[in-house]
Amino acid sequence: MAKTIMTVDDSASVRQMVSFTLKQNGYDVVEAVDGKDALAKLAGTRVDMVITDLNMPNLDGIGLIKGVRANPTYRFTPIVMLTTESQESRKQEGKAAGATGWIVKPFKPEQLVAVVKKVLG
Secondary structure (H helix, E strand, O other): OOOEEEEEOOOHHHHHHHHHHHHHOOOEEEEEOOHHHHHHHHOOOOOOEEEEOOOOOOOOHHHHHHHHHOOHHHOOOOEEEEEOOOOHHHHHHHHHHOOOEEEEOOOOHHHHHHHHHHHHO
């Protein structure tokens, strides 16, 4: 059975690119437009991994990670940040909140797939 990955980004073009790349590699994808939307969708959907942007309206990536980690169902679900932010301080903030990994935009599709395969095993 295909693994389901949620992609969370306020940019439709980024969501489409991530979605397309993952679907081409056999994954099911759930899209969310921001952290708030993602948490609402997680309430009724089982996902194996979350890929999220950092800077988003309503609820940013850090807030989303904290929200996901607060849910016992998703305590150990891998969460990868996909963002233009590359400062070490932001990475530490992400890790402290519970992020599993970090990919800096712009990214190569094969880089994304390699990280997903590594994280999902």
